[in-house]
Amino acid sequence: MKRSVTGSLLVGLSLVMLLFVVFRTTYATTKIVDKTRKVFIIKDKGKFQLYRNGVPFKIRGATGHSYLKDLADIGANTVRVYDFKNIGTLLDEAHRLNLAVIVDIPLSKYTDGDEFYSDLNQIRQFKDTIKNLVNSYKHHPALLFWSLGNELDYPLVLRKNDFINTYNELIDLIQTEDPDHPVGTSIVPSRPQTLSIHLHSPQLDFIGFNAFGNLQMIKPLMRKINLLTNAMPYYISEYGNNGPWEEEGTLWSVPIEQTSTKKAEQYSNYYKSYIQPNTASMGDLVFYWGHKQEHTHTWFSIFDDQGRKSEVFYTLKTQWGQPENKAEWPPQINYMRIDNQGSKDTLIYNAKTIKTAEILMVKEPIEDYQYEWEIYKEGWNYQQTKKEARPENIPFTTIAKNANSLTFKVPEKEGPYRMFVYVYDQKGNFATTNVPFYVLN
Numbered sequence: 001m002k003r004s005v006t007g008s009l010l011v012g013l014s015l016v017m018l019l020f021v022v023f024r025t026t027y028a029t030t031k032i033v034d035k036t037r038k039v040f041i042i043k044d045k046g047k048f049q050l051y052r053n054g055v056p057f058k059i060r061g062a063t064g065h066s067y068l069k070d071l072a073d074i075g076a077n078t079v080r081v082y083d084f085k086n087i088g089t090l091l092d093e094a095h096r097l098n099l100a101v102i103v104d105i106p107l108s109k110y111t112d113g114d115e116f117y118s119d120l121n122q123i124r125q126f127k128d129t130i131k132n133l134v135n136s137y138k139h140h141p142a143l144l145f146w147s148l149g150n151e152l153d154y155p156l157v158l159r160k161n162d163f164i165n166t167y168n169e170l171i172d173l174i175q176t177e178d179p180d181h182p183v184g185t186s187i188v189p190s191r192p193q194t195l196s197i198h199l200h201s202p203q204l205d206f207i208g209f210n211a212f213g214n215l216q217m218i219k220p221l222m223r224k225i226n227l228l229t230n231a232m233p234y235y236i237s238e239y240g241n242n243g244p245w246e247e248e249g250t251l252w253s254v255p256i257e258q259t260s261t262k263k264a265e266q267y268s269n270y271y272k273s274y275i276q277p278n279t280a281s282m283g284d285l286v287f288y289w290g291h292k293q294e295h296t297h298t299w300f301s302i303f304d305d306q307g308r309k310s311e312v313f314y315t316l317k318t319q320w321g322q323p324e325n326k327a328e329w330p331p332q333i334n335y336m337r338i339d340n341q342g343s344k345d346t347l348i349y350n351a352k353t354i355k356t357a358e359i360l361m362v363k364e365p366i367e368d369y370q371y372e373w374e375i376y377k378e379g380w381n382y383q384q385t386k387k388e389a390r391p392e393n394i395p396f397t398t399i400a401k402n403a404n405s406l407t408f409k410v411p412e413k414e415g416p417y418r419m420f421v422y423v424y425d426q427k428g429n430f431a432t433t434n435v436p437f438y439v440l441n
Contacts, residue, residue: 036354037181041182041233050282061079061099062285064081066291067103067307069095070313074313076099076320077100078285081103082104082106083105084104088137092285093296095140096259101144102145102146104176104186106149107148108150109151109153109171110163118198138177138178139426145184146178147208148183149210150186151188154167154193154201160168178422182231184207186207186237188214189217191221191224194207197232202229202232204232204251205232210237210239213243215239218236218278219274225285235282236281236285237284239297243294244295254436255295256436261430263310264366267286271284274367293388295379307428311332311431314330327411330425330429331430335360336357336359338357347436349440350415354409357406357440359406373406373420376420378417396409406421411439414440417438418434
């Protein structure tokens with residue numbers, strides 16, 4: 001056993017040394033920057049500086065494609081969109097609002113298991129699509145970056161495979177057709193992926209990091225990369241409250257979602273602790289500016305499906321330099337419980353029993369608050385990065401309803417559920433939280 005472990009360590013050490021030699025002898029060169037381009041990146045005194053139209057530019061904004069006027073009004077300068085559907089209309093709107101646009105070009109993940117990267121006909125057609133896209137919009141004044149793929153699971157290999165060869169051909173195509181705008185990608189803060197990108201795709205102009213509860217990994221990761229080679233410029237391409245994969249779970253393995261108030265605190269704490277002090281980053285984007293389903297329909301949604309604003313909106317407004325006005329903020333939720341137990345308790349109920357849910361506010365509720373209660377089946381088939389539909393909304397019997405409490409009958413069918421509550425004010429805001437529970441029948 002000791003001999004086997006020693007052998008593995010030697011192989012690992014040899015691989016690291018080999019990578020070090022390859023990096024230092026092949027890739028550790030400084031790119032020559034053409035400062036006549038519309039957008040370019042230079043390294044100045046050990047830090048990367050993005051320039052747009054000849055002026056230093058620090059990315060500050062969000063990901064999404066809606067509520068762009070609200071985004072611009074609270075001090076943002078950039079929006080990142082995840083595809084190029086209706087991109088011409090969006091670029092025009094962004095330009096009117098003085099927002100720069102990062103345009104994602106979606107790609108199949110390396111780990112998706114399809115044959116895209118070995119299908120020459122598909123690749124040829126895709127290259128034609130990308131060439132037409134780039135040439136159609138490369139002169140648009142709102143364009144900032146092209147971002148080639150999102151969380152592609154870039155493989156760590158010594159020899160280039162079909163994925164890497166195709167990926168590099170796409171980079172070269174975009175840079176040839178549009179030398180005025182940088183080309184990058186977005187990944188999670190992964191040492192193997194970051195290392196492999198520097199090794200096999202050094203012509204990329206930058207890396208974006210999608211980071212949530214692991215924001216603290218980025219600076220040390222890039223310091224280590226810099227020991228091997230000249231690290232690429234980077235920015236925070238997504239950040240926000242902890243994801244479903246990072247929160248505590250229940251006995252039946254579903255994540256516990258924080259209240260909208262707690263999420264706003266996480267945004268603020270992460271920004272102050274890891275983003276604001278990180279002067280090496282070219283900027284940052286919050287996730288998600290709009291309304292989306294990801295495990296729940298409230299987990300990352302800064303707006304609800306009617307356009308109401310959450311507490312995160314006002315936290316960002318203050319963060320980005322606007323005066324704080326607590327009078328305009330939404331209701332603030334402390335926590336929710338069912339029969340005096342919270343999400344971290346084991347909430348398992350018999351079917352058709354009577355229970356009382358109660359929401360506790362940070363401050364005394366205002367009389368004009370409106371409360372809405374819903375029960376949904378649990379999104380048990382959640383897969384990170386995969387699109388999903390909202391689970392089924394379950395009708396239930398209300399026994400009694402007060403301002404901030406609801407007595408209800410537990411659903412009949414066995415399985416996992418979530419009870420949601422939404423609190424609305426008269427200013428176009430909302431607060432929300434939910435509690436997972438399990439029904440036995």
